[in-house]
Amino acid sequence: MDPSIGSYYGNTYYTTIVEGGAELSQAVDADEGTIESLRQALAVRALDDHTLQVTLIQPTPTFNLQMSLWPTAALRQDVIESHGDIANTVWTEAGNLVASGPFRLAAWDHGERIVLERNPNFWDQDMRPTLERIVFSIIQDENTAYAAYQSGGLDMAPVPLASLRGLSDDPELRRVAQATTVAIVFNQTHPPFDTLNARESVCQAIDRETLVNEVQQGLGNPTTAWLPPGLLPYYDAERGQGLVFDPDSVQVSGSDPKPPADFTSSVELTYFNTDPNPTRAEFLQGQWKQNLGLSVDLEPLDGAAFFEAFFGGDYDLTFIGFTQDYHHPQNWLLLWTEDGALNTGGYSNPEYDAAVESALAADDPQEAVRLWQRAEGVLIDEDVALCALFNDETAWLVKPYVQDLLMTGADGIPGDFFYWQTAIIER
């Protein structure tokens, strides 16, 4: 939350719930004296060596979830500072990094590999890892990684989408549904997407089944909701039913056409140019042309250019994927409020913000479920601020001798939440 740290997540996840957090994080231009007094005012206290006291603005059911995320991992400030300026990353190098997890960083050859070793001093004796060492090979070309797996050089590797079909019966293939939603985002400050009609038509013109079966090679599940299906009891299977693919209702020249949206201006689809996004973009372009008669130009951008355009609101249409950091609708729905982190297309509806606000403040769990569902209803059904396409899935190959690899829907790398119990049995 301290502006001098410059944390990406501090602002997003903690300043809104901890007393004094917002004031401290916004004091970027204040003088050092003011910042210091705001640091003192932040309601986080170490009462003794083992007790942390945090005072919240209001009762926050997600507090425990948020405290278990990586930005709150305990680190030794004196160790970090002994390696110079905290803004440098020298303290994160192998040999310098002191952390408290079940594994420790034994080696980090940049761009080559990361080696973790079992931490003999891990505090929780019941969760001492079985594995002694984990080697992550950093391979940029996914086909090389796949070849390395096949030749026995790796114990697990992601499957390139193009190779997935041939592996459907492979017992080493592991597919796990991800808490990820891929969705189209509209720039509501650019015509024609300032009208509900245009957003609705564009959304209804996409055959999600074909998208998943053909472009995604069957990986993933079509959806019209923003919340992923695993997010129970908040997920509502009826969400976005009005946006399901319906070529008849969007035919501009059909027998009973809807009042056509104004698609006379030229429209661009901006996307992050990394596999398999180009095929996804071409598919969407084809769908809009075929089902809607709408011509869309493609604008592929590399990572830095794409995120500058996305966060700067410099696009007409784009698509993004979001994977949850913690299992709660708050993580998903705070993103689209007036100043939400992903709301870069100028979506603004006081009713939505009020719905999120009241869901955050709800005391009764039943009531909270109803209020979060209400908020998603405004976002998807009433406003079509987003057009959800599918929930993603991961496909990895794992050798049979890797045992008890527990994969979840929010893994960075499969099993990374539970490596402590993974084991290698005799090959």
Place this chain on the structure above:
Amino acid sequence: MLAMMAFVLRRLLWLAPVLFFVAVVTFLLMHAVPGGPWDSSGRPVSSTLERQLDAKYGLDEPLWRQFLTFSGNAIQGDLGISFQLQGRSVSGIIVDGLGVTAVLGLFALVFAVVVGVSLGVLAALKQNTLVDYLSVTFATLGASTPSFVLGILLIVVFGVQLGWLPVFGWEQKWWLLPDPRQAILPTITLGMLPAAYLARVTRAAVVEVLQQDYVRTAEAKGLRERSILMRHVARNASIPILTVAGPLAASLVTGSFIVETVFGIPGIGKQFVTSVFQRDYGVIMGVTLFYAAVIVVANLMVDMMYSVVDPRIRT
């Protein structure tokens, strides 16, 4: 000898304006591309944080002043620090990757010269025979197969199907030298294009020299074939071969971008590709200038070798 030194000196003096020109163009292009160093993470960076970071790294200054600062530091040997690997100097990053890239480039050059020149000479001596046709086929295939295709092909055949060789990595085992098994596939992949090119040029050069009057004279004098080849043919045919050696050195440098990425080799080429995507301005400038200097020096060495094989060029 004095003329030679003056020649080398003159060429070395040219290095400064060449590097300056490369620096200006790279700097302008790099800043003209949308997206900055803080955008590549894919996370929202607040405008206040961005301002703070810009100020810390001097990116809030006007471009011309940033360029002057960079040039001033670079002249003193300080290429600045990396934005992404904070706390690491650009020169340190170059030195780390250089060992790997240089060894790989050297292996590939040796492969290209040995394979390319022998095939070319063989084809020229056995003109219009099966050997010649095979060599020309090899040269055409080698020159027209992109290295990422060849790399993946070699990986699938020798790594996956036959299981003979590892498919990625470059662990330095003995000082700068890697495990030879890891080096084979990348060396062939990187060396194939120059080998094919050299084979073609060598064949043409040797064929031409073989038709010269002095070769016929030497044959008429009754010189042994080996001595004709070594004394008359090799020396005269080496001039066109050396001419392409400069651009070939450059192709080994630029080709290693792709080869290093395909085989997961931690050289400068891979580092350079990463730095471009991350808009790591300091690393982009440092590596580009370093490459430019390497190419200039490689061409200079080729020119110096000309004057060794062809006394006429010395004047």
